[in-house]
């Protein structure tokens with residue numbers, strides 16, 4: 001397993017992390033898939049209060065030395081709410097300290113200063129180790145950093161894959177400069193990349209993969225890993241998929257082939273999906289949350 005540094009810290013994270021959104025279906029299979037990945041050296045597990053999977057993650061990580069990331073939902077961005085949400089997540093996960101606590105989406109309705117003050121208190125009190133954000137653009141990231149007085153933002157979790165390349169416009173360069181890790185969610189565009197619409201792209205990736213004896217999925221993940229500050233988060237409830245995916249952390253695509261993959265979609269590609277999908281996800285999790 002290849003490991004990468006988290007932001008500007010000395011923390012070593014597996015080059016692939018496990019995502020846990022929509023862990024539905026067969027719980028046993030989900031658990032098996034995650035345990036297989038952990039056995040193979042994956043140490044980064046990502047969840048969120050809104051996913052409803054913190055309890056499951058808590059069971060799986062018990063007694064294991066891993067790096068646990070979770071997220072606070074934007075309706076909890078008031079100072080006291082952040083502190084309470086963190087206590088709840090600690091309880092759900094059954095741990096004393098969260099390794100990475102992330103703001104799930106920006107919330108323009110609450111001052112970022114108030115929210116970051118609470119995040120800094122959580123680090124100071126030893127409840128969390130590092131502060132991260134998710135779905136933040138360059139300006140939001142800068143504002144969040146400026147709102148803090150003691151600590152640095154170590155990561156920003158955004159959607160990034162071969163058909164959603166908006167982070168390549170400005171964000172990734174800024175994050176490289178500031179030494180902020182990009183946790184790439186939906187590396188397969190939530191599975192859409194394997195659908196008919198992208199058959200030309202996938203066939204080309206598959207063809208290149210033959211040279212490395214790797215599948216299209218492994219090539220897509222490896223392409224992300226080799227983007228320097230990027231760590232993809234893969235979600236696979238099928239243990240076979242999970243094993244296939246984490247093997248992407250153990251080979252290298254040469255520079256020429258990286259450029260060929262780069263050329264398969266335009267740099268500003270968002271397949272018309274980016275904002276739309278973001279909104280759908282926002283809506284789905286909000287709906288789930290309101291049912292709680």
Ligand SMILES: NC(=O)c1ccc[n+]([C@@H]2O[C@H](COP(=O)([O-])OP(=O)(O)OC[C@H]3O[C@@H](n4cnc5c(N)ncnc54)[C@H](OP(=O)(O)O)[C@@H]3O)[C@@H](O)[C@H]2O)c1
Pocket residue numbers: 018019020021022046047104134135157158184185186187188189190191194217218233234235236237238239241242244245281
């Ligand atoms: N911060 C945010 O706002 C945000 C938003 C979305 C997601 N995320 C995080 O990112 C994680 C990953 O996102 P995602 O679920 O959209 O991931 P994804 O990896 O883009 O897509 C997952 C889908 O791809 C399938 N798949 C996985 N490996 C495959 C393979 N090797 N070959 C063919 N199909 C494969 C899975 O099937 P099986 O399940 O059947 O294996 C599943 O249907 C989430 O779990 C979550 O932790 C964060």
